[in-house]
Amino acid sequence: MTQRDEFTTGEREVLEAWTVPPPPRDLAARVLARARTRPRRRTPVWLALAAGLLLAGGLAWLLAPARALQGQLVAQGRTTQTIGSRAVVVAEDGASLRWRRAGGALGVEQQLGNVFYRVQPGSEPFEVRTAVGSVRVLGTCFRLEVMEMKASRAGLTGATVGAAAATLLLVTVYEGKVLTASPRGTLEVVAGESARLRPGHAPEAVGESRGSLAHAGGASPGQSGSGQDYAPTTVEGLLRQNQQLQAQKQQLESTLEVLQNQLKDASSHSSRHKILGLDQKELEAMARRCELRWDLPPVGTSPPQVDGKTARALGLSSAERSTINKVFNDFNSKLMQDLRRLYVEVTGDAKTAEGLSPWAMMSEIEDKSPRAEIKRVFQQVSRERAGLATPGDAAAAPTVERLYRLLTTAGDRVEQALGAEVGPDLARRYREQRGGFGQYPPCSR
Amino acid sequence: MQKSGPLAKSGNRDRRPACNNADMDELDAITLGRARSGDAAALSALMRTYGGSVHALSCRMLAGCPHAVVEDLCQEALVKVIQGIHRFDPGGPARLSTWVLTVATRTLIDHLRRERRHPESELPQEEPSSRHASPEQVATGRELARQVERAMAALPDEQRAVLVLRAYHDLDYEEIATMLGLELGTVKSRLGRARLALRQVLARRQGAA
Numbered sequence: 001m002t003q004r005d006e007f008t009t010g011e012r013e014v015l016e017a018w019t020v021p022p023p024p025r026d027l028a029a030r031v032l033a034r035a036r037t038r039p040r041r042r043t044p045v046w047l048a049l050a051a052g053l054l055l056a057g058g059l060a061w062l063l064a065p066a067r068a069l070q071g072q073l074v075a076q077g078r079t080t081q082t083i084g085s086r087a088v089v090v091a092e093d094g095a096s097l098r099w100r101r102a103g104g105a106l107g108v109e110q111q112l113g114n115v116f117y118r119v120q121p122g123s124e125p126f127e128v129r130t131a132v133g134s135v136r137v138l139g140t141c142f143r144l145e146v147m148e149m150k151a152s153r154a155g156l157t158g159a160t161v162g163a164a165a166a167t168l169l170l171v172t173v174y175e176g177k178v179l180t181a182s183p184r185g186t187l188e189v190v191a192g193e194s195a196r197l198r199p200g201h202a203p204e205a206v207g208e209s210r211g212s213l214a215h216a217g218g219a220s221p222g223q224s225g226s227g228q229d230y231a232p233t234t235v236e237g238l239l240r241q242n243q244q245l246q247a248q249k250q251q252l253e254s255t256l257e258v259l260q261n262q263l264k265d266a267s268s269h270s271s272r273h274k275i276l277g278l279d280q281k282e283l284e285a286m287a288r289r290c291e292l293r294w295d296l297p298p299v300g301t302s303p304p305q306v307d308g309k310t311a312r313a314l315g316l317s318s319a320e321r322s323t324i325n326k327v328f329n330d331f332n333s334k335l336m337q338d339l340r341r342l343y344v345e346v347t348g349d350a351k352t353a354e355g356l357s358p359w360a361m362m363s364e365i366e367d368k369s370p371r372a373e374i375k376r377v378f379q380q381v382s383r384e385r386a387g388l389a390t391p392g393d394a395a396a397a398p399t400v401e402r403l404y405r406l407l408t409t410a411g412d413r414v415e416q417a418l419g420a421e422v423g424p425d426l427a428r429r430y431r432e433q434r435g436g437f438g439q440y441p442p443c444s445r
Numbered sequence: 446m447q448k449s450g451p452l453a454k455s456g457n458r459d460r461r462p463a464c465n466n467a468d469m470d471e472l473d474a475i476t477l478g479r480a481r482s483g484d485a486a487a488l489s490a491l492m493r494t495y496g497g498s499v500h501a502l503s504c505r506m507l508a509g510c511p512h513a514v515v516e517d518l519c520q521e522a523l524v525k526v527i528q529g530i531h532r533f534d535p536g537g538p539a540r541l542s543t544w545v546l547t548v549a550t551r552t553l554i555d556h557l558r559r560e561r562r563h564p565e566s567e568l569p570q571e572e573p574s575s576r577h578a579s580p581e582q583v584a585t586g587r588e589l590a591r592q593v594e595r596a597m598a599a600l601p602d603e604q605r606a607v608l609v610l611r612a613y614h615d616l617d618y619e620e621i622a623t624m625l626g627l628e629l630g631t632v633k634s635r636l637g638r639a640r641l642a643l644r645q646v647l648a649r650r651q652g653a654a
Contacts, residue, residue, distance in 0.1 A: 007612065010647045011640060015612050017589040018597065023500035024516070028492030031523040032485065296513070359512040 021363045026371050033289075072098035075113065078243070083108060087126060090116040092243055095146075112167075114145045114244055116251075131167045133182030133197040140176025140191075144169060145244070169197040170206070174251060275411070275436040283386035290378040292385075292404065295411040295436025299332050299358045314429060323421045324430065331414050338406055345399045362403065369400035377401045381408060411437050471541050481531045488527055495542060498614065499523055499549045505609045506553045509598035518556055522549035539620075546614055547624045550606060554625075557602040589646075596646045600639055607632055608639035 007015065024030065073081050075091035082088050083099050084106040091097065095113025099106060105125040118141045119126050128135045130146050147168045171180055177190040185202030189195045194206040274282070275293050286293070305325045306316065316324070340353040343361040346368045347353075353361065366374065377400055383389035394405055414437060418427035431437050472480070472494050479487035503519035526548050533544050597605055606625060610616045616624070622632045 007640070011643050014589065014593055014643050014647050018505070018593040019590060020501050020504035021512075023497050023519070027496045027500060027520070027523075028489050031492050031496070031520050031527065032489060034520055035488075035524045035527045362512075 021360050022367055024363065025367045025369075026374060029371070070100045072096075078247075084126075086120045086122045086124075088118050090247070092240065092247070094240065110144055110146050112146050114143065114240070116143045116247065117141070130169045130197070132169050132199050133180060133203060135171055136179045136181065137176070140178055141174040142176075142178055142189075143172045143174070145172075167199070171195045171197070171203075174255075276432060280386070283382075284388070287379075287382040287386040287388055290375065290382050292378055292382050292408055294408040295431070296407060297328055297331055297410065297414045297437040299335055310430070310433060313433060314426070320422050320426070324418060327414065327417050327421055331410070331417065335406070335410065339403075342399050342403050342406070362407075365400055365403050369398070373398055373400055377404050381405065474535065477533075477535060477541065481533070483531075488530075491526070491530065492523060495526070495545045496523060498542065499526070499545065501613065502546060502549055502609060503553060505597065505613060506550070506557070506602075506606060508594050508605070518553060519549075521556075522552040525549075525552055539623075543616065543620055543624070546610065546616070550610065550624055554602060554606060592646050592649065593643070596642045597639075600642055603627075604635045604639045604642075607635040608643075611636055 071081075071083075073079060073091055073096070075093055075095045077093050079091045079095075080088065081091060084101060087106070087108075089097070092114040095110070095115045097108055097110040097113075097115060099108040101107075105127065108126075108128040110128055110130050117128070117137070119137050126137050128137075128144060130144065132146075135142070135144060147170070171178065171189055172194045173189045173191050175191050177188055180187045180189055180195050180197060180203040182197050182201070182203055184200070187195050187203035187205065189203075189205070195203045196206050197203050275295050278286070278293075305328070306321050310316075311321050336358060339358050339361045340350075340356075342365055343353045343356070344350045346365050356364075377398075380389060380392075380401070381404060384391050394402065397405070411431065415424075415427045415431050418430065472491055476487045476490050480491045499522055500519050503515050503522065507515045507518060526545050529548060533539075533541060535541070539547070597608070600608070603625065607621055610621050610624065611618075618629055618632050618636075621627070622629050625632070627635075
């Protein structure tokens with residue numbers, strides 16, 4: 001038996017009986033509108049920036065490949081530099097560093113200054129060495145400040161640590177984590193934290209990630225426990241601090257923007273199916289999109305009853321359950337009558353209407369209505385809901401408009417009917433239980 | 446009501462694309478190229494060409510689900526088609542119609558796996574046909590349709606998927622296997638089990654007659 005004739009005549013007969021309703025006439029338009037309005041996964045600003053920087057770095061790599069393997073930089077003003085294939089650094093004025101790839105690892109030596117690093121995740125180690133210690137990363141975003149100190153303020157005896165005696169390293173991590181190490185020990189620093197490396201000491205946590213801020217504010221000794229050791233005392237130092245603060249401000253503003261966008265996206269996504277309790281702003285936004293949402297209690301040729309799960313969840317007594325079933329049945333009968341009337345208006349076929357499901361009738365009415373008319377109905381009704389338009393004469397409205405008015409008010413009518421029987425509180429709880437009567441996700445166009 | 450797939454009678458609905466995958470007119474290369482570059486008119490043509498097929502697939506795959514859910518997921522599947530059309534390789538082995546159905550089927554199956562339907566779903570309960578179906582309705586096959594839908598809804602999702610793709614969208618076993626990530630033998634065995642359910646409906650019907 002070939003694949004094509006594998007079904008017997010009887011099976012084909014059975015399969016042929018399983019018909020499906022036609023797609024909505026404006027399915028294509030709905031899908032295209034949904035594709036346009038769907039909240040996009042925005043590329044975070046920092047990612048875009050990083051991508052831009054990496055792209056720039058990639059171009060630099062192509063143009064000057066030798067620089068990626070080995071190089072050095074003494075920044076004259078703020079300078080962006082790509083290092084290897086994974087890192088982009090922004091060195092502030094006066095910062096000095098050099099780098100070299102050896103044995104599959106990229107090593108950076110930062111002699112002095114304030115340098116921001118963004119290192120993409122990768123398999124090869126990435127380490128920055130300074131006179132007082134090192135920082136090892138696997139993919140992160142951090143800033144290193146190597147500062148010259150006055151030996152007297154550092155409280156060091158110049159003979160003890162040589163070159164290290166005049167330096168202090170401040171590590172501030174924005175994303176990911178790094179491992180700081182000095183001859184006296186190691187310390188893991190995660191996003192939002194800072195650490196200080198001083199000659200002769202193990203790395204120390206600086207507290208609330210305010211290393212740079214403490215540093216900046218440290219112009220008045222004693223304000224910060226760490227600041228007094230390296231507070232700038234010259235105009236040049238203050239200017240450099242100012243630059244650092246500006247850079248940090250930009251970083252924080254970028255982070256804030258990313259978080260705000262994420263919040264907006266999350267809130268937009270979660271409210272996509274919201275039906276109940278829409279506020280004025282949401283209704284106006286929906287009106288701008290000509291969007292209607294509604295819920296519909298269970299309907300059908302043999303309507304389902306309150307299911308056991310819902311009854312248990314709401315703690316319904318058997319009497320309440322019966323009452324609710326009766327309300328649903330009454331609603332169902334009335335809705336079916338109304339739908340049949342509308343269907344006959346459109347098709348003139350009363351006999352067929354008796355045997356059709358509500359969904360088939362709705363689809364048929366939609367299908368036989370001009371697309372422009374449907375769009376106008378959505379526009380009008382959504383504007384009415386937002387209080388931006390006044391309702392016209394509903395009785396004289398076209399059939400499809402009466403269909404949508406029938407459907408979009410069904411939830412409220414049933415809640416009202418239920419409220420009269422079992423009390424408004426229970427009626428509302430029943431409706432709210434799944435974010436709308438019985439239909440999830442709720443109907444929306 | 447719409448019939449689709451190999452079982453569809455041609456020309457029974459005007460303005461609707463045929464849903465038989467084998468006989469379906471594929472989108473022409475120029476329009477496809479424009480759709481892949483995001484041209485709105487071409488995307489609209491893409492939707493008009495394949496929307497009916499995906500809608501029929503959704504209705505059958507989601508048998509027993511509320512209409513609103515079916516419509517929502519049908520649109521969701523088509524949105525994924527739009528968003529992924531640039532990844533379709535016109536020079537590849539798959540026809541566009543098969544690729545579209547693949548995207549849609551995976552979307553629907555993902556949903557079904559996430560939202561395993563509660564036993565007390567909104568599907569009407571089985572009832573003696575004499576209570577709700579007039580002899581006329583039985584004669585027109587409406588009651589039979591309900592029986593088939595119930596039987597199909599009771600099938601495991603993957604079995605139903607295989608049957609629907611084979612019977613209504615005329616996909617080859619190999620295409621179904623690729624689409625669902627199954628072995629060829631698994632496709633055949635699932636189709637066999639689905640046909641068994643069909644035969645039970647048939648037997649009940651013959652018994653009733």
